[in-house]
Amino acid sequence: MTIRSRPDRCPGVLRPWIADDGALVRLRLVGGVLPTDALRSLLVIAAAHADGTVQLTTRGNLQLRGIEHAGGCVAPSLVDALEAAGLVPSRSHELVRNVMVSPMTGRLGGRADLRRTARELDRLLCADPAFSALAGRFLFVLDDGRGDVAARPLDLGLVAVDAHTAQIRAGSGHWGPLVTLDHAAEALLDHARAFLARRGEGGTAxxxxxxxPGGGAELLEHPPARDPRTHVSALPPPYGIMTQDDGRGAHHLAVPDGLLTPELAATVLERAGAEVIVTPWRSIVVPDLEIP
Known part of the structure; x- marks a missing residue:
């Protein structure tokens, strides 16, 4: 069992990591969803305040680095610009909005559309002051039943077993109840509350x-057996054009070394509609394209 001696130091906008080349800030995207207007604004912000590139993380989030700082803080003008772009929707909860979702959910394959579940999870997470105490590395993983993110290390999560139902997960080895997707966000946060009640206090939490001590078993009153439908695994989708279930296209683009340069971003924005998806494989999907 890991014994902690300090709180976590996972970076955010209001708590940057100070590296040799300047401050690093992390921006959390729920399910990797990034509105194109926010991406356009972020590129301007990166050019003005950071090293000009946007880094993609293995959790489907974004980072800026090479930022000037003073006293361990970045300039208020940077924070204001990120907030104006919609990239810091909650100052109190910006560190804990770690929600990974199957990137193509609701668009191509999978058993269920988890987009609404992910949005509701984020809304409820940010609405409760208690959840701001979660560590910045605490991770929710929502797999839509295809298995593309099911193997990721997680704290809490679910795997869809059909279009309306999912099984809750607690830690790496425990499975909870079957719940309807309409109630899945509440169920996950009930387990998060139980974790906070048991995790300890202060630097040793x-x-x-x-x-x-029980690796998550103690969060489950009567843990059921793992549903056999959760035994799923899938590789990331290939790069290139995919046909969505609605007949439109989705372009999966490699982002070498996870560095979204202004040039590559321009290529993305040239085709993008309302949003793009940042994947946990440090790539980008441009969805909902009209195929000639």
């Missing part, structure tokens, strides 16, 4: 569910 656990960061992750796996660090609890």
């Amino acid at each position: 656990s960061w992750h569910v796996d660090e609890l």
Whole structure:
């Protein structure tokens, strides 16, 4: 069992990481969804305040680095610009909005559309002051039943077993109840509350569910057997054009070394509609394209 001696230091906008080349800030995207207007604004911000590039992380989030700082803080003008772009929707909860979702959910394959579940999870997470105490590395993983993110290390999550139902997960080894997707967000946050009640206090408090004495079993009153439909696994989709279930296209683009340069971003924005999807494989999907 891991014994902590300090709180986590996972970076955010209001708590940057100070590196040799300047401050690094992390921006959390729920399910990797990034509105194109926000991407356009972010490129301007990166040119003005950072090294000009946008980094993609393996959790489907974004980072800026090479930022000037003073006293461990970045300039208020940078924070204001990121907020204006919609990239810091909650100052109190910006560190804990770690929600990974199957990137193509609701558009191509999978058993269920988890987009609404992810949005509701984020809304409820930010609405409760208690959840601001979660560690910045605490991670929710929502797999739509295809298995593309099911193997990711997680704290809490679910795997869809049909179009309306999912099984809850607690830590790396425990499975919870079957719940309807209409109630899945509430169920996940009920387990998050149970984690906070058991994780300890101060610098020795656990960061992750796996660090609890029972590895998460104690969050489940009557843990059921794992549903056989959760035994799923899938590779990331190939790069190139895919045909969505609605007949439109989605372009999966490689982002070498996870560095979204202004030139590559221009290519993305040239085709993008309302939003793009940042994947946990450090790539980008441009969805909802009209195919000639």
